Amino acid sequence: MLLVLERFIGVLLVLVAVCMAVHGQRVKVRDEVTGYLGQEVILQCIFNPGADSSIKVSQVTWVKSVNGKKVSIAVYHPTHGPSYPQEGTTGRFSFQAPTLKDASLVIRPLKMGDEGTYTCEFATYPNGNEEAETKLVLLAVPKNSAQAVPVTTNYTETTVATCISADGRPPSQITWQSSLTGNVSTSQINNTDGTVTVVSQYNIVPSSQADGQSVTCVINHKTSKEPFRIPVTLSVQYPPEVTIEGYDDNWYISRSQADLKCIAKGNPPPTNFHWSSTDGPLPSTVEVINNLLVVKMVDSLVNTSFICQVTNAVGTSSSQLKVLVRGSPNNSGAGATGGIIGGIIATVVVIAVVVTVVLICKQQRKNQTARDNLDGPPAYKPPPPKLKLQSTEDDKPLDTGTEVLLKPVLLEPSSMVENSNGGHLKYQEVPMTEDCMDFQRTSNPSMDDDYLEQINPIYNELSYPATVSYQDDKEFVMSRAMYV
């Protein structure tokens, strides 16, 4: 069993050795070489006999297959030197550094006809010819471009963009990227130099919506890893698209500043606006400023339909708007606005009142300190019952200044009238803070009590907190302010 396997392997090895000899394994070339049109290419070819020193090389030859026939294009002989049978004096072929081991061939400049299969042959003794094949592929870098084809709106399919990949080899692959749904038609032109020009057209039914849209031409070519992209902005000319804005359905007799605005899109942009009305020429009460129709004062003359007609290079379009003139304003839509404004005013008033009250109390505190020196006016208030109990006739240190100033307050006609009429008891009072109360206590209460008892028989009623009315609060605040 083991013996059989050993023999089998031995046979295999022999076969491999035979194959190597037959296929010229000692001649090294590259399977495929690419070169660019007009530039230089090197077809490498090395003979490597290895350890076998018995092999003699007599000559090196490059052979090209032309229409199935083999033609020698370059020969190197150690005695006669290099020769190039097909080239005459053009000198496009040359051995790089010819020896009997290195047959590398330089071709410069490359022509399209150079593309093909080349065989590198070493004439050896005793084995005969040993050879290897290399394929020369010619490339040409294309010149790419793309542009929009300006069109006018049309109901038939039209080319709106063109993309060209010129003079490439091999031919480029052209595709399009777009959010539009267009058809693509592509054609090729075989140039005489062997390059190919590819033309791709992007076709749509051109609408105004397509104007300004972007499409991208994507070009793939063997000479570039990354695709080449060219964005194109479409240009579709279309007649104006007209709308009239500014009518709020609330035009009423003698309203001021009611305007209409004519809005028009178009390519090319419209510049010519013409206003008219269905009743003929415009009423004398309106003024036209290009695309604006200005009504300074609404009257029955503008109770009509207005027409705005717009023209551009492609065409003319118009829009019509019916204006209804009302006898009186329609305020139903303004209800919410009125409520908001009312709320704001109310809030402002409340804040103003609160601020005023705070300021007055502050002012009173100031008076308290000022009173020591200046003997300022006291606040008017009936003393609390507690104070009345404490006071006696004996311990009243009279302050004449205070007395004089108190009198006009107490004898104020309004309060006196109410009291004397015997109606329900009513008098005015400043809302007191703690500070204000303190001030009252320190302002010599006994004097006040005494004085009041003398001039007003119903003072006793006043002296305990009976009905207290704040109803004239504001008015009182005013007089207080004036007083201070």
Ligand SMILES: *[C@@H]1O[C@H](CO)[C@@H](O)[C@H](O)[C@H]1NC(C)=O
């Ligand atoms: C629409 O396209 C057709 C064919 O391309 C052309 O003959 C015609 O003039 C175009 N119409 C307009 C309005 O451009």
Ligand SMILES: *[C@@H]1O[C@H](CO)[C@@H](O)[C@H](O)[C@H]1NC(C)=O
């Ligand atoms: C694309 O071509 C097809 C077939 O020719 C046609 O039916 C279709 O309407 C075209 N689409 C556009 C957007 O032109």
Ligand SMILES: *[C@@H]1O[C@H](CO)[C@@H](O)[C@H](O)[C@H]1NC(C)=O
């Ligand atoms: C261009 O050449 C290709 C093959 O190389 C061929 O299929 C095609 O028909 C040619 N086109 C023209 C317009 O000659």
Ligand SMILES: *[C@@H]1O[C@H](CO)[C@@H](O)[C@H](O)[C@H]1NC(C)=O
């Ligand atoms: C405006 O015209 C309408 C009819 O179109 C009419 O009902 C309305 O009373 C008119 N207004 C004025 C102010 O004349």
Ligand SMILES: *[C@@H]1O[C@H](CO)[C@@H](O)[C@H](O)[C@H]1NC(C)=O
């Ligand atoms: C007044 O305006 C409101 C909304 O703004 C609308 O609903 C209502 O119909 C108008 N009234 C009249 C008489 O047109």
